[in-house]
Amino acid sequence: MKPVRHLKTVVLLIAVCATVGCSPKKEEKAAKGAAPQANSGASTATKDDANKNDAVTAAERVCLQMRNGDFAAIYKQSSPAFKQSGSEAQFVSFMKGLQQKTGALKAAKEADYKSAENKELGTIYSVTCDMEFQALKKSQIFTFVRLSNGNMALSGIHEIKE
DSSP states (O other), X not given: OHHHHHHHHHHHHHHHTTTOOOOHHHHHHHHHTOOOOOOTTSOHHHHHHHHHHHHHHHHHHHHHHHXXXXXXXXXXXXXXXXHTTOOHHXXXXXXXXXXXXXXXXXXXXXXXXXXXXXXTTEEEEEEEEEEEESSOEEEEEEEEEEOTTSOEEEEEEEEEOO
8 A cells, every 4th residue: 555655654744734833924925825936047046045935935835724724725736746645535534633643733943955856756845844743743854846837736745753
């Protein structure tokens, strides 16, 4: 049941980010689901900064949706590769159960950002968050890919084992 295991990993990571604190301006941007577009004519540094901002905004959007219990929206806005791990109903059910086990998120902090090329998916953008729930502390990596429409889409959630 490899797809179910991947779904559980994804869901666990999303649950960790469920209540990540976002600033009011970022919450508004995140709630709209629109990722800022990188200027293709920009310098490398500016383009890298734009990609980082887009990935962090996408992570904040996912966290806001988790906080609101809108797991279906997370699934719908995720990448096609993410959706291969299971159905929307499975994802929503798993996320609800996971949130019950971990308790409320007490604190979350962006700890790192990286990008890397992938032969099959293109550039992968990773946002690492240190998460503190009532029942546990975890570091999670949220990975995103840029869709053809320019938006960042969740492609994975990974738990860092300590």
